[in-house]
Amino acid sequence: xxxxxxxxxxxxxxxxxxxxxxxxxxxxxxxxxxxxxxxxxxxxxxxxxxxxxxxxxxxxxxxxxxxxx
Numbered sequence: 001x002x003x004x005x006x007x008x009x010x011x012x013x014x015x016x017x018x019x020x021x022x023x024x025x026x027x028x029x030x031x032x033x034x035x036x037x038x039x040x041x042x043x044x045x046x047x048x049x050x051x052x053x054x055x056x057x058x059x060x061x062x063x064x065x066x067x068x069x
Contacts, residue, residue, distance in 0.1 A: 001025055013053070016046035040064065 001024060005017035020043045023035040047057045 001028075010050060013046050013050065016043045019043075 001021060003021055005014040005021075007014070009017070020035070020039050023039045026032070027035045044057065044060065047053050047060070
């Protein structure tokens with residue numbers, strides 16, 4: 001996936017998103033089953049700092065919980 005975080009996002013959120021995407025790409029490249037959980041945790045924790053992204057954060061949490069079922 002050749003995606004990057006939008007430049008209008010706060011810098012720390014851009015870094016968290018881009019790092020998560022990079023890890024996803026590594027997972028795909030090496031046929032791994034998952035990415036290390038700290039990358040997901042970092043993304044969620046960083047996003048949680050910004051109330052304006054609360055809806056997206058809650059959607060991501062729902063997706064993660066659905067996958068774990």
